Amino acid sequence: MDSTRRKLYSYVAVVALYLLVFGWWLFFFYHQSDFLLRKVTAQGVTVPGDVEGALRTATDESMRMFVFEGGFLGLLLLASVALVVRSLQKELAVHRQQRNFLSAVTHELKSPIASAKLYVESLQLGRAEGEKRERYLRHAHQDLDRLQKMVESLLATARMTTTGPDVQVRELDLAGEAREIAAELGHDPQTSTAKLELELAGPLPVRADPLALRTILRNLVSNAVKYAGPAPRVKVKVERRGREALLVVRDFGPGLKGADPRRIFDAFVRGGDENVRTRPGVGLGLFLVAELARAQGGDARAVTGLEGGGFAVEVTLPASGKDSQS
Amino acid sequence: MSAEKLVVVEDEEHLAEVIADNLELEGYEVEVVIDGLAALQRLRREPAPALVLLDVMLPGMDGFTICETLRREGHNMPILFLTARSGLDDRVKGLELGGDDFMAKPFDLRELMLRVRAILKRATWFNGPSPVGDVLALGPARVDFKRFLAIVDGREIQLSEKETMILRCLAEKPGEVVARAEILERVWGYDAFPTERTIDNFIVRLRRLLEPDPQSPRYIHTVRGTGYRLTP
Numbered sequence: 001m002d003s004t005r006r007k008l009y010s011y012v013a014v015v016a017l018y019l020l021v022f023g024w025w026l027f028f029f030y031h032q033s034d035f036l037l038r039k040v041t042a043q044g045v046t047v048p049g050d051v052e053g054a055l056r057t058a059t060d061e062s063m064r065m066f067v068f069e070g071g072f073l074g075l076l077l078l079a080s081v082a083l084v085v086r087s088l089q090k091e092l093a094v095h096r097q098q099r100n101f102l103s104a105v106t107h108e109l110k111s112p113i114a115s116a117k118l119y120v121e122s123l124q125l126g127r128a129e130g131e132k133r134e135r136y137l138r139h140a141h142q143d144l145d146r147l148q149k150m151v152e153s154l155l156a157t158a159r160m161t162t163t164g165p166d167v168q169v170r171e172l173d174l175a176g177e178a179r180e181i182a183a184e185l186g187h188d189p190q191t192s193t194a195k196l197e198l199e200l201a202g203p204l205p206v207r208a209d210p211l212a213l214r215t216i217l218r219n220l221v222s223n224a225v226k227y228a229g230p231a232p233r234v235k236v237k238v239e240r241r242g243r244e245a246l247l248v249v250r251d252f253g254p255g256l257k258g259a260d261p262r263r264i265f266d267a268f269v270r271g272g273d274e275n276v277r278t279r280p281g282v283g284l285g286l287f288l289v290a291e292l293a294r295a296q297g298g299d300a301r302a303v304t305g306l307e308g309g310g311f312a313v314e315v316t317l318p319a320s321g322k323d324s325q326s
Numbered sequence: 327m328s329a330e331k332l333v334v335v336e337d338e339e340h341l342a343e344v345i346a347d348n349l350e351l352e353g354y355e356v357e358v359v360i361d362g363l364a365a366l367q368r369l370r371r372e373p374a375p376a377l378v379l380l381d382v383m384l385p386g387m388d389g390f391t392i393c394e395t396l397r398r399e400g401h402n403m404p405i406l407f408l409t410a411r412s413g414l415d416d417r418v419k420g421l422e423l424g425g426d427d428f429m430a431k432p433f434d435l436r437e438l439m440l441r442v443r444a445i446l447k448r449a450t451w452f453n454g455p456s457p458v459g460d461v462l463a464l465g466p467a468r469v470d471f472k473r474f475l476a477i478v479d480g481r482e483i484q485l486s487e488k489e490t491m492i493l494r495c496l497a498e499k500p501g502e503v504v505a506r507a508e509i510l511e512r513v514w515g516y517d518a519f520p521t522e523r524t525i526d527n528f529i530v531r532l533r534r535l536l537e538p539d540p541q542s543p544r545y546i547h548t549v550r551g552t553g554y555r556l557t558p
Contacts (some may be wrong), residue, residue, distance in 0.1 A: 106410045113431070115341040115344055118344040118435050127347075127348060143340055
């Protein structure tokens with residue numbers, strides 16, 4: 001971060017130096033004929049009017065040339081500085097993102113380890129009996145589940161960014177899969193607090209990878225629950241649109257709140273400062289959704305400005321069979 | 327005697343639960359707060375807790391800012407940072423902002439309990455009656471241990487809790503050499519700081535405040551390679 005700032009200040013210093021030198025030379029050329037005439041007349045020589053006129057015309061011409069060339073060079077310099085400043089700003093944003101990512105991953109990995117370790121240690125020291133013992137075991141198990149999911153997400157991201165997604169597509173019923181996964185999520189401690197509404201209009205055959213589809217649905221619902229506010233309500237809708245199957249997961253929370261909808265599918269993008277984190281996660285859920293959707297021939301996009309508030313993610317997948325509506 | 331009241335500020339539900347349960351088993355009364363802003367509001371209110379166990383990454387306001395704000399407002403309750411960030415910079419920042427100790431997650435339960443006890447013991451020493459009284463005279467200057475004040479040439483200068491503790495530590499052994507390690511042990515707990523040399527920065531500021539000529543100190547003497555000696 002400091003080195004980026006140093007670079008930025010160096011470029012600003014170069015421009016300032018250029019303007020200083022250019023200004024000095026401009027001043028010199030503007031007064032060049034006066035300097036020469038003053039030196040000559042100081043030696044007692046009288047300069048004829050036509051010679052003085054010719055001298056002033058010659059210096060004016062050289063000054064015009066200097067202004068033109070210097071100005072052109074200055075414009076080039078300013079353009080290059082503008083490019084450099086822009087790239088440095090991007091570098092600063094990447095630094096900030098990396099720092100945020102490191103903080104988020106550190107927190108997400110160490111917190112469940114810390115609590116699981118304390119639960120186990122309390123049990124070993126005989127500090128929890130009866131119902132408390134059962135609760136400690138259950139909570140330690142949930143911590144390990146959370147840790148496992150985080151590690152799996154990180155590994156999946158590493159795989160995708162190196163070798164690309166590995167998907168084996170076959171024909172599936174999207175509506176049936178959505179129903180099944182929604183039932184599973186109803187028992188998951190992280191998502192069970194949400195009111196999950198399903199809008200599934202009969203079987204919808206798609207060409208998809210079952211594991212990838214499961215990851216997409218799980219990530220979308222978990223993400224929606226995280227951002228749906230204190231009484232989370234999440235709607236999952238499946239429908240056919242022409243040759244595509246559409247999966248929409250919507251929350252009714254405060255929406256994106258100024259976040260860029262184009263960037264939310266980038267890896268490790270999370271809004272705000274991780275020091276004042278309000279939600280768990282490291283910013284990989286939607287990245288995996290988009291990558292897996294694309295690998296199966298589909299896509300993912302954010303839908304904002306919804307009536308009734310909230311935010312939705314629309315995933316398209318290639319539908320198989322005939323469109324009954326067309 | 328009523329149980330000492332501790333506040334645990336931690337947004338991770340499981341971690342807060344298991345820490346609070348274990349502290350209660352040790353006989354403390356524990357209050358859990360899960361949000362940074364709510365924690366600041368709570369800690370500004372009386373009665374002040376005997377100790378705060380403070381996470382750094384919190385919703386609403388981070389732990390460092392909470393600590394800094396509390397110290398600036400004159401709240402001097404001991405603070406133990408519990409955080410996933412274990413870098414040296416974070417440790418130093420936490421302690422320089424007025425934290426009393428720093429534990430990186432994941433930590434050992436028994437070590438946590440020992441550190442809590444050690445901080446409370448230090449606080450008991452500092453809040454209890456001093457054998458040298460509440461006011462230390464250094465020539466024309468006065469140091470009020472209870473009000474954390476130095477009175478120099480009629481001006482009242484606010485001292486930090488740590489500066490006051492260092493002076494009291496030295497004042498309780500007038501004319502004797504107090505080792506840096508002993509000062510660290512009594513004021514911070516020995517392993518809280520990365521180096522004993524950090525204490526020298528506090529001594530430099532105290533000399534600037536209290537010595538007529540900080541270059542040739544009359545009251546706070548350095549004993550090379552060992553520590554410091556106070557001669558009132």
